[in-house]
């Protein structure tokens with residue numbers, strides 16, 4: 344019966360229904376739009392007086408040297424890297440809590456990028472009068488915390504009113520979680536990303552879209568002279584373990600983006616960098632989102648597919664097509680580096696490097712996968 348076939352959890356539910364989204368936030372004139380333009384090859388206005396009230400949405404390709412080399416090997420008709428979306432919102436204002444419209448725009452994103460101004464520029468006054476990255480990180484965190492606090496308090500009031508008619512067990516658990524764990528953390532000005540929660544509690548909270556619970560990448564936008572300093576010395580403190588950092592210089596990244604590839608490499612080397620900081624921002628974002636890529640290869644197409652870490656082979660097949668997931672038999676798997684060394688799947692097979700894996704196998708980042716299936 345047809346209903347039986349489609350009645351279980353649908354393959355589509357596990358697929359990425361949309362690209363992962365990172366929201367860029369920070370104080371005005373920190374370099375947010377400059378970074379957004381670099382990430383997404385856009386050209387939104389960044390002049391010193393630009394004051395956009397609109398959010399911009401753009402797509403960044405996830406740089407992956409293995410995938411690029413697979414493209415060179417297979418010379419396919421189509422080449423499809425993984426992508427991450429970035430949203431650039433206008434600079435946030437201090438002290439507005441959840442009334443801050445720009446924070447509301449960030450509720451739907453999966454993780455946040457806070458661009459922090461660390462560069463000096465006499466012509467461009469810092470909104471707070473001085474350059475102090477540690478203060479700015481704390482101030483922006485506090486805005487997120489206050490917005491969450493309002494939301495949690497409002498929800499608790501609503502539950503309080505409902506408690507007159509008696510709460511359902513699910514609501515009781517929710518109240519415990521809000522009252523006992525979230526509220527105290529927020530009142531202590533602790534971002535929720537630092538609070539460890541059980542999986543089911545995390546699920547329970549997902550609908551709230553709490554800002555301080557989102558994974559955070561702090562981008563320190565420095566002057567050229569600070570490019571090789573480490574984040575802790577720039578901030579004068581270590582950030583929480585749920586926070587990642589990347590140091591970059593926006594004007595230098597702009598220069599790199601305009602150079603031909605060979606010159607860009609030489610320039611990076613001069614600066615003592617192994618890759619553009621923009622590439623690190625994208626890759627760190629992908630990682631922060633808990634995403635990895637596996638590849639499919641052929642003359643037709645060389646392509647990266649985005650899956651959550653710890654996805655099984657069968658569910659990974661569903662990222663490609665629900666028919667392949669449904670008819671999954673086995674996956675033929677080889678690490679991209681091995682394939683690049685042998686130069687063909689047939690040669691990998693001959694050397695016993697093409698493994699046959701079953702449906703429960705956990706696909707690893709950078710693996711080339713060929714699914715065998717039956718429809």
Ligand SMILES: Nc1nc2c(ncn2[C@@H]2O[C@H](COP(=O)(O)OP(=O)(O)O)[C@@H](O)[C@H]2O)c(=O)[nH]1
Nearest residue numbers: 371372373374375376377389390391462464593
């Ligand atoms: N000197 C210097 N200026 C920068 C740097 N990053 C951005 N700017 C300039 O600062 C101004 C504001 O940048 P923008 O990206 O629009 O900042 P946003 O308000 O955070 O979006 C622009 O004139 C940029 O060219 C930097 O690292 N050094």
Ligand SMILES: [Mg+2]
Nearest residue numbers: 375376433434
């Ligand atoms: Mg801007």
